[in-house]
Amino acid sequence: MKFRALITEVPAMRDFMNIALSLSKFSKECVMRITARRVYFIISEEESGPRRPLVWCELPVNFYFKEYNFVGVTEQHNEIYIEFSTVLFARSLGILKQDVKSFKIKLTNKDSPCLTVEIELTAREIASREVVHDIPIEVISRKHWSDYEEPRFNDFHVSIQMPNLKALKNIVEHMRNMSHSLTVCADKNGRLTLKIKTNVVTLSAHFPDLSVESFAVGQIPVLTDCEEELQQSVHSTVDIKKFVMFLSGLQINNCRTVCSIVHEKMVKLHVEQPGALTIQVFLTELTV
Amino acid sequence: MLFCAEITDFKIVHNVLRSIAIKDFAILRPMEEGLKVTLDDMKCVETSAYIPCNMFSFYRISEKEDIVLKVSLKTLVEILNIFGDDGNPNLKLTYNSPGSPLCLVMKHKDENITVDCEIRTMNVDETRALSLADECDLNKIVINASILVDLLQRLDNFADEITLTISPDPPYFTLKATGIGGESEVNISKNSESVTVFQCIKTLTSQYSFNLIRQILKVMTYANKVAISTGESGLLGLQLVISSEERHMYVEYYVTSIFIPE
Numbered sequence: 337m338k339f340r341a342l343i344t345e346v347p348a349m350r351d352f353m354n355i356a357l358s359l360s361k362f363s364k365e366c367v368m369r370i371t372a373r374r375v376y377f378i379i380s381e382e383e384s385g386p387r388r389p390l391v392w393c394e395l396p397v398n399f400y401f402k403e404y405n406f407v408g409v410t411e412q413h414n415e416i417y418i419e420f421s422t423v424l425f426a427r428s429l430g431i432l433k434q435d436v437k438s439f440k441i442k443l444t445n446k447d448s449p450c451l452t453v454e455i456e457l458t459a460r461e462i463a464s465r466e467v468v469h470d471i472p473i474e475v476i477s478r479k480h481w482s483d484y485e486e487p488r489f490n491d492f493h494v495s496i497q498m499p500n501l502k503a504l505k506n507i508v509e510h511m512r513n514m515s516h517s518l519t520v521c522a523d524k525n526g527r528l529t530l531k532i533k534t535n536v537v538t539l540s541a542h543f544p545d546l547s548v549e550s551f552a553v554g555q556i557p558v559l560t561d562c563e564e565e566l567q568q569s570v571h572s573t574v575d576i577k578k579f580v581m582f583l584s585g586l587q588i589n590n591c592r593t594v595c596s597i598v599h600e601k602m603v604k605l606h607v608e609q610p611g612a613l614t615i616q617v618f619l620t621e622l623t624v
Numbered sequence: 625m626l627f628c629a630e631i632t633d634f635k636i637v638h639n640v641l642r643s644i645a646i647k648d649f650a651i652l653r654p655m656e657e658g659l660k661v662t663l664d665d666m667k668c669v670e671t672s673a674y675i676p677c678n679m680f681s682f683y684r685i686s687e688k689e690d691i692v693l694k695v696s697l698k699t700l701v702e703i704l705n706i707f708g709d710d711g712n713p714n715l716k717l718t719y720n721s722p723g724s725p726l727c728l729v730m731k732h733k734d735e736n737i738t739v740d741c742e743i744r745t746m747n748v749d750e751t752r753a754l755s756l757a758d759e760c761d762l763n764k765i766v767i768n769a770s771i772l773v774d775l776l777q778r779l780d781n782f783a784d785e786i787t788l789t790i791s792p793d794p795p796y797f798t799l800k801a802t803g804i805g806g807e808s809e810v811n812i813s814k815n816s817e818s819v820t821v822f823q824c825i826k827t828l829t830s831q832y833s834f835n836l837i838r839q840i841l842k843v844m845t846y847a848n849k850v851a852i853s854t855g856e857s858g859l860l861g862l863q864l865v866i867s868s869e870e871r872h873m874y875v876e877y878y879v880t881s882i883f884i885p886e
Contacts, residue, residue, distance in 0.1 A: 503708075510703070510706045536699050537741055544738075
């Protein structure tokens with residue numbers, strides 16, 4: 337089991353830091369899955385029961401790392417799964433805001449297994465400095481790997497482009513002060529509607545004219561409502577706190593975001609910077 | 625349709641309503657002259673905000689009946705700010721019939737976003753007929769609001785009570801805060817530049833809970849002028865004039881005095 341990776345380009349470091357920062361806003365702990373071609377960060381639902389991924393982040397190795405040495409657990413199972421604190425990780429990587437020459441990340445065995453971050457700062461008036469952080473980790477044994485399998489869904493009833501996330505975030509943050517749940521609706525005409533309903537208030541925010549990537553109306557389970565317009569829309573009700581957590585935690589700009597809905601089952605938010613990263617957030621239907 | 629109104633640029637309305645929203649529910653009275661929003665607390669404090677009809681770009685009410693409805697003010701305030709600071713939306717309010725919800729439709733100016741919402745309304749059990757303004761008919765002072773806010777904030781902030789004395793003789797107007805920490809006192813002369821009106825028939829001294837007076841400070845920071853009026857019963861009235869781009873709205877605050885045994 338071996339892992340050592342080096343980043344020397346500043347933009348790649350910044351992106352990597354922003355991902356670490358986003359992860360720390362999403363959850364206290366995360367699982368890092370290291371493979372030969374990709375590095376994954378996985379955040380699971382905190383509730384007990386079967387661990388379902390909440391956030392799934394995927395980074396291609398060749399975009400970030402100049403050097404990448406990796407040997408998995410066994411030849412047959414050529415992967416590594418480790419778990420650590422996102423807060424420590426984000427704090428260590430916060431140094432990348434400064435003028436950094438190189439950034440090295442590797443698995444070490446000091447007193448306990450660690451993810452060691454070595455950052456070499458650019459020399460100015462003073463001599464060059466190197467910062468070393470050891471983040472304690474827990475290695476996840478192979479029998480638990482299946483808990484972190486990549487979620488595969490292809491039965492979404494609709495996939496629709498998301499509007500400007502900043503405006504959307506403002507609205508959803510105010511909605512959170514009034515309600516616990518959020519209904520996300522989309523129709524084939526490209527209208528995304530976010531809706532809350534409580535004893536006191538019913539509120540809908542409409543975002544029209546978005547591009548619809550796919551719409552599978554025929555597969556939607558029988559809808560009793562006779563209004564035609566309603567029949568053409570897909571919706572799911574999710575935990576508003578998790579929705580807000582995603583919007584306010586995401587530290588990455590200029591992304592393409594797509595919202596996919598399985599009718600009355602789940603909402604998936606998919607953020608992509610082509611070639612550099614994908615982040616998926618899985619919000620399952622809230623059961624009352 | 626009982627009531628229908630439209631307004632653009634209502635940031636000041638949102639700010640004022642937010643700073644008076646100490647209780648959840650408020651009574652809305654759309655009247656010919658404008659919209660009145662009233663809250664009361666334990667029958668010893670009453671706050672009203674008036675949004676005159678000229679602040680609206682469109683304003684229409686049914687003349688057949690009095691319109692009174694009760695809504696959650698916290699929810700209303702939350703919704704008015706739903707786009708955050710950069711939304712600058714326009715708002716349409718409608719109220720169809722007794723018992724129907726208060727409907728709001730807002731459009732974001734720059735982004736193509738529409739928000740529509742329905743706030744549940746409740747019946748108003750009692751309608752108070754007596755006018756509090758008539759009770760505060762004895763003495764009246766009009767003073768620059770920022771000066772008054774400043775003075776009140778500088779008084780001992782841990783004080784429990786505040787005593788107000790208005791007198792035709794010097795020192796004319798006295799605010800005294802009393803608490804376990806001691807006393808702090810400030811006098812304002814009627815000849816002060818900040819005092820524009822000073823009408824005093826006889827000396828009146830009343831004591832109020834400082835906590836209740838502090839409630840109004842938040843909204844007073846938006847005001848230009850404050851009229852302080854008192855009456856024989858000890859009721860204190862504060863009328864605030866809040867100006868924004870040559871449009872005015874008003875806030876009225878009434879608070880009962882603490883009973884002092886002789």
